[in-house]
Amino acid sequence: MSTLTVNEQQRRKIATQCGFIAALDQSGGSTPTALHAYGIDDGAWSTEEEMFALVHRMRTRIVTSPCFNGDRVFGAILFEGTMDRQIEGQLAADYLWGRKRVVPFLKVDKGLADQRDGARLMKPIPGLDDLLDKANAKGIFGTKMRSVILQADPVGIAAIVDQQLDLAVRILDAGLMPIVEPEVDIHCPEKGSAETLLRAALLAALERLPADQQLMLKLTLPEQNGLYADLVAHSQVLKVVALSGGYARSEGNLRLCRNPGVVASFSRALVEGLSARQSDADFDATLDESIQAIFEASMT
Template sequence: MSALSVREQQHRKIATQCGFIAALDQSGGSTPTALRSYGIKDEAWSTEEEMFNLVHQMRTRIVTSPSFSGDRVFGAILFEGTMDREINDLPAADYLWGQKRVVPFLKVDQGLAEEADGVRLMKPMPGLERLLKKANQKGIYGTKMRSVINQADPAGITAIVSQQFVLASQILEADLMPIVEPEVDIHCPDKAVAETLLRENLLSALEGLPSTQQVIFKLTLPEQENLYADLVAHPRVLKVVALSGGYSRAEGDRRLRLNQGVVASFSRALIEGLSAQQTDAEFDSILDASIQAIFEASMTS
């Protein structure tokens, strides 16, 4: 029997391994908040380049920590700027897979458009084809793209799902695995209604996919337990992962445990409690506890 290709190994890892995806993809708008949470004040940088250098140092510290490995973290989502940089003298994606056995994903959306019909679609992505080609060249397994639902508006939610699946088809054609992320804002006044509408739209959209294709869903932790059970079990869904969405790690973990088969893809909740001022031993201890708590909450199958 021939050995599995790297992509086949990565696909099998995502499909079968217990664990979660670390979201390390803060970009321009969310980077200052991430740095502040990490104990770095705005006056520590004066240019965008300096800001991204600082956040790359933070991400490097996380992924090079002994606590961060493919045993518990099976994937990591990167920002394009991280993909283009090195970690310990290796291209970032090569380091993640080669040294840590963590599957690399890439955030490909270019931010959110203004709200219409209670939702914020993704901005146009004229450079997507170029970015997908570069992602393939750099050893990326899949992509992630985020849009946001603020209101339980049927027309808006239909538009969100339609846009996500049009782009998912393009990503699949480029031989990459799309993470479809139609986030329901945790402050949505009719959050449970919005989530039910989203679920029905996602199930309908899946029927339009060829039977040989799969996607990953990244969804807000729902108000109704196991709301997404039909998505978890769907043959065209490789994985359903959950964003923390502003919930604390404790609340995110609590909600996660109530949803069978859903695993975490946390960002803010993952780095909660970490600080640039900590010693390496303190940093690793806190990160280890965070990873273990999220890992255990993700073991719901």
């Protein structure tokens, strides 16, 4: 039997295992879109609670599928409502780690502020310390928080990185692993330039972390192949993962293959082709094909 703590086992899994993270963290604004893609129309729910119950049913079908396990999917990002719900009689995080050996993360941001200097920072996160305490109590390993870069504006990019790193330090102090996600919108007119500015800002910001601290980065698949190699190799970065960002799975996987050391953290691209109307056999076969394709692209 391993003498490592659960936290140490989970950290080692992320650091050393081939695989990727399933982003299952759609929240209020993005949930209808996720349900529509899954073949469930607006008329299927009349209240927010009914909507979230439907998306929880979809997520439960994904994570309980025989093909979804820690052999290829080493992590999953949840939103708070999922963390509070059960899967097959267990709290979601306990089920993911105990039954599937999938490391659970929690989305902690509360959405995006209005655009300024070509960027959308995160809205304030009231009650963050209480949420982090709750995450610790419910078996969560780490967190994720998203902001968006819309233009290659150094002022806006610096503001996003500063906000992300300030929050990352608070999350580390709470004993959780932060995934910093400064997404560059794939429709940014100077996407390559924005990514170059972001890379420089992140490398500079990492110097502010205590030498014994690590974080994770979730970044848009870049225009320049291998752009984030220095971040992949950085001693204070546990893992660099990539969001699909609106790219179809085939395009996302192609871009992923061109960026060695970066692995997927896909959401829409992961569930592409899944439908509430599929039989269990067809659903599992479609999900297995998706997982395998993303897994192979993440192994480069």
